[in-house]
Amino acid sequence: MPVSYAAPDAESLYPVRGVRLGATEAHVRKPNRKDVLVMELAAGSKVAGVFTQNRFCAAPVILCKEHLAGGHEIRALLVNTGNANAGTGEDGLRHARESCEALARLIGCAPEQILPFSTGVIMEPLPVDRIIAGLPAGIDDLHEHHWLRAAETIMTTDIVAKGASRQIALGGRTVTVTGISKGSGMIHPNMATMLGYIATDAAVSQQALDSIIDHAVNRSFNCITVDGDTSTNDSLILIATGRSGNDEIGPADDDYVRLRDAITDVAIELAQAIVRDGEGATKFMTIQVEGGRDQAECRKVGYAIAHSPLIKTAFFASDPNLGRILAAIGYAGIEDLDVSALKLYLGDQLVAEHGGRAASYVEEKAAAVMQAAEITVRVDLNRGEAAATVWTCDFSYDYVKINADYRS
Amino acid sequence: MPVSYAAPDAESLYPVRGVRLGATEAHVRKPNRKDVLVMELAAGSKVAGVFTQNRFCAAPVILCKEHLAGGHEIRALLVNTGNANAGTGEDGLRHARESCEALARLIGCAPEQILPFSTGVIMEPLPVDRIIAGLPAGIDDLHEHHWLRAAETIMTTDIVAKGASRQIALGGRTVTVTGISKGSGMIHPNMATMLGYIATDAAVSQQALDSIIDHAVNRSFNCITVDGDTSTNDSLILIATGRSGNDEIGPADDDYVRLRDAITDVAIELAQAIVRDGEGATKFMTIQVEGGRDQAECRKVGYAIAHSPLIKTAFFASDPNLGRILAAIGYAGIEDLDVSALKLYLGDQLVAEHGGRAASYVEEKAAAVMQAAEITVRVDLNRGEAAATVWTCDFSYDYVKINADYRS
Numbered sequence: 001m002p003v004s005y006a007a008p009d010a011e012s013l014y015p016v017r018g019v020r021l022g023a024t025e026a027h028v029r030k031p032n033r034k035d036v037l038v039m040e041l042a043a044g045s046k047v048a049g050v051f052t053q054n055r056f057c058a059a060p061v062i063l064c065k066e067h068l069a070g071g072h073e074i075r076a077l078l079v080n081t082g083n084a085n086a087g088t089g090e091d092g093l094r095h096a097r098e099s100c101e102a103l104a105r106l107i108g109c110a111p112e113q114i115l116p117f118s119t120g121v122i123m124e125p126l127p128v129d130r131i132i133a134g135l136p137a138g139i140d141d142l143h144e145h146h147w148l149r150a151a152e153t154i155m156t157t158d159i160v161a162k163g164a165s166r167q168i169a170l171g172g173r174t175v176t177v178t179g180i181s182k183g184s185g186m187i188h189p190n191m192a193t194m195l196g197y198i199a200t201d202a203a204v205s206q207q208a209l210d211s212i213i214d215h216a217v218n219r220s221f222n223c224i225t226v227d228g229d230t231s232t233n234d235s236l237i238l239i240a241t242g243r244s245g246n247d248e249i250g251p252a253d254d255d256y257v258r259l260r261d262a263i264t265d266v267a268i269e270l271a272q273a274i275v276r277d278g279e280g281a282t283k284f285m286t287i288q289v290e291g292g293r294d295q296a297e298c299r300k301v302g303y304a305i306a307h308s309p310l311i312k313t314a315f316f317a318s319d320p321n322l323g324r325i326l327a328a329i330g331y332a333g334i335e336d337l338d339v340s341a342l343k344l345y346l347g348d349q350l351v352a353e354h355g356g357r358a359a360s361y362v363e364e365k366a367a368a369v370m371q372a373a374e375i376t377v378r379v380d381l382n383r384g385e386a387a388a389t390v391w392t393c394d395f396s397y398d399y400v401k402i403n404a405d406y407r408s
Numbered sequence: 409m410p411v412s413y414a415a416p417d418a419e420s421l422y423p424v425r426g427v428r429l430g431a432t433e434a435h436v437r438k439p440n441r442k443d444v445l446v447m448e449l450a451a452g453s454k455v456a457g458v459f460t461q462n463r464f465c466a467a468p469v470i471l472c473k474e475h476l477a478g479g480h481e482i483r484a485l486l487v488n489t490g491n492a493n494a495g496t497g498e499d500g501l502r503h504a505r506e507s508c509e510a511l512a513r514l515i516g517c518a519p520e521q522i523l524p525f526s527t528g529v530i531m532e533p534l535p536v537d538r539i540i541a542g543l544p545a546g547i548d549d550l551h552e553h554h555w556l557r558a559a560e561t562i563m564t565t566d567i568v569a570k571g572a573s574r575q576i577a578l579g580g581r582t583v584t585v586t587g588i589s590k591g592s593g594m595i596h597p598n599m600a601t602m603l604g605y606i607a608t609d610a611a612v613s614q615q616a617l618d619s620i621i622d623h624a625v626n627r628s629f630n631c632i633t634v635d636g637d638t639s640t641n642d643s644l645i646l647i648a649t650g651r652s653g654n655d656e657i658g659p660a661d662d663d664y665v666r667l668r669d670a671i672t673d674v675a676i677e678l679a680q681a682i683v684r685d686g687e688g689a690t691k692f693m694t695i696q697v698e699g700g701r702d703q704a705e706c707r708k709v710g711y712a713i714a715h716s717p718l719i720k721t722a723f724f725a726s727d728p729n730l731g732r733i734l735a736a737i738g739y740a741g742i743e744d745l746d747v748s749a750l751k752l753y754l755g756d757q758l759v760a761e762h763g764g765r766a767a768s769y770v771e772e773k774a775a776a777v778m779q780a781a782e783i784t785v786r787v788d789l790n791r792g793e794a795a796a797t798v799w800t801c802d803f804s805y806d807y808v809k810i811n812a813d814y815r816s
Contacts, residue, residue: 055745056738056763087734089748089764122731123765185718230739309717309803310811317812323530326495330464331638337463340497355464356497357531395717400805403718404725 003284003373003393005276007160013147014165014176017201018042018241022141023153026134028127029082029120034153036131038138039077039197040107045241046206047074047115048213052234058086059096059126060116061233067100072112077237078103079117079195080131081156081182086232087123095128102132106139119156119182119195119233151180154195157402158184159277164269166262170255173246175202177262181270185226185279185403196221196236196270202259203242208251212260213238220267224391225306226278238263275391280398283315286376286391291342293384297334301379302390304332312395315375320366322351329379338383345378346370411692411781411801413684415568416556422573422584423552425609426450426649430549431561434542436535437490437528442561444539446546447485447605448515453649454614455482455523456621460642466494467504467534468524469641475508480520485645486511487525487603488539489564489590494640495531503536510540514547527564527590527603527641559588562603565810566592567685572677574670578663581654583610585670589678592634592687604629604644604678610667611650616659620668621646628675632799633714634686646671683799688806691723694784694799699750701792705742709787710798712740720803723783728774730759737787746791753786754778 019041026036041047049068051061067074078099085092100114118126141149151161165178183194204212217236242248249255276284287305292298305311308328314321325344330337340355347369350358369375427449434444449455457476459469475482486507493500508522526534549557559569573586591602612620625644650656657663684692695713700706713719716736722729733752738745748763755777758766777783 054735054738055742056734056747084731087731087760087764089762092764121729122735123760124731125765230735232735232738309807313808313811316808319812321529323492323495323532326464327462327530327638327640330462330640334463339464352495352531354497356495356500357533395808397805397808399717400721400724400803400808403721404727 002160002277003281005273008163010148013163013178015144016176016178016199017243019199020142020144021146021150022138023149024134024137026130028080035081036134036138037079037150037153040142041075042241046209048209048238050217050236054230054232056232058084058233059092060118063096064115067112075109075113077115079154081119083120083126084122084233085118085126095126098128099131147178154182158182162273164266168262171246173244175244177266179266179270183274184277199239201241201244203246203248204240205248205250208249209240211251212263215260216264216267219264220271223389224271224275275393278393279402280396281393282396283394284374288378288389290387291381292386295386295388298386298388301329301332302388304328306390306392316394316396318370320370341382343380410568410685411689413681416571418556421555421571421586424584424586424607425651427607428550428552429554429558430546431557432542432545434538436488443489444542444546445487445558445561448550450649454617456617456646458625458644462638462640464640466492466641467500468526471504472523475520483517483521485523487562489528491528491534492530492641493526493534503534506536507539511543555586562590566590570681572674576670579654581652583652585674587674587678591682592685606674607647609649609652611654611656612648613656613658616657617648619659620671623668624672624675627672628679631797632679632683683801686801687810688804689801690804691802692782696786696797698795699789700794703794703796706794706796709737709740710796712736714798714800724802724804726778728778749790751788
């Protein structure tokens, strides 16, 4: 079961004026499950996106980047699960284009106004005919209240649907921010995450929207890892429909920070939900690294700890075998690190200083901290003012089981 | 059980003139097991070493480097298991010095002529009194024929003792090269490995010995990974006693290459044995990356594949879910990689080209290859002449079990 996370109620995901969502069973890979999602956006919506930096990026990622870079007004998003359409070469690109063309014909826009997304098995041909055949049913299903249904549709090895929502008052108007995400394995986003879609009905300038997505992703999806594998398909999309009736928000406006922070909150909740639902996860770990010369070296240390199978299995076992954390800090790649200057904490307890175990350390107390479902590891590098946080989960028998069985 | 590897017979590990080995049960961590090893070297022996680059390197590693850098003639090596004496601060250094002093007194040399080594749990105080108390019994046990006994003594989570031996004729004399190693988890050597000791009775100049150890380690211990965790204690020691009676070999001599290659062969066998005995391993995987611009980028790709938990679990399951390999190549960090130019092979079978699955690919054939205990993955980056090989193992339930239970 996910760590301290349950699927949201349908009512807790507020509709976003100007966004309608529809799902259908297109039998992409398996029968009897919703696997195609259409998100229709009102005319005039603005869209920003960040995508995987994996060189083997999927065909739909290539098309998304093209359509956004071309400045086309985006009118719909099309998502399928069951097949990643990655490692599929020229055929994959053709299939992604065909699916955009089909949806564009049905809703009456140009193919460049569609953003396509795929998630699932890599290096298998996309069953594009079945996806296209399912589109009319997806369009019939379009509704403003279908956010939870959409979150369920984009799940793969996820156990729970992931969604988050906020409402804030901006300039006398109620503005809604609602988002959904999916992801559970192959999670180590680099500039983006698995799939995440966040929409607001606020009116926002394109420049402000681009700035907000950078801010939000660097504090959310770029801080999580399950297994260190950066996917071929990671995408985060931020939509602003402008239907709330507020004046358009630019980067210098007073409301900019409030909207940015609401969107960032939703992004953090969605990103953490992916870790809480990490494949086989039984623990949610927050790795706080502070006192670094710059954020990059803090992130190196945070990810060295978060990626170590030895540390992740020790947390699974609730065993305070914390020397493994010192080892990870030591190989994180900071050449001139003075190990005698740093401090390691588990929860509130000082574990190590002066290059070794702290005199005040009591293993029984550490063992008690390790029993909890949520654990914070804090490293003070004591050489600067920068900090970074990484969220991750432990490594259990079930991780092996899920990934040994995924295709079968 | 280790993958295609059994412990060597005592008779297959030829004695090296000038090296005597003795073991004892000092009860460092657990009773009823040999856990302290003394290796005594004849006067005039030359020694070279390479060590972990982990910034949290263990106290004995610091002392080894000091003693070697000081140019002292090394007369003995002292190894304990059960405790790594790493993350132990100033106390750890003092304990390591005390153990060197005690052994030096007993065999009649200076403390700087001893090299100390520790392996086991990190961040716990070394029980130096018990180690010192065990030294007389270790010295009583010294014998040229005790190589297998020595290999058994340095095991931790290893299932089998690891040793390799060669004899070659140099200048009319028979020269012996014999080595032992230990290691099974926390294996991702960076300039060295777990513990490895290789000795020859050849006479070799210090310059030639230094050159040989670099050559050998870069083709053996620096090509393996089990879990990507670089240990705090990795050490490889190469000893030349000069007792075979050959003329001293310099880097330009004809015999240099033959000796170097014999030592490299032993190093490769010892390094591969560590992977074959990797924690929970059921498969031995050779990752060959070729066609790179330089060796560094080939190694990046090799290690991205070898470290991916998704790939390692798929190999455990014998599931040819090979898209995961494309994803790992894509995130290995080659910025300008042209994914449409590379080729991926499983065994002899072409899996992917032109950015997608090869037309000739037959999954049933790949599935048959995946059933084998030894599997070769080959990547041709098709952008240069450089190549690199990485050896690794799969990721099984038993890896989690071993590391969740290691301390208990």
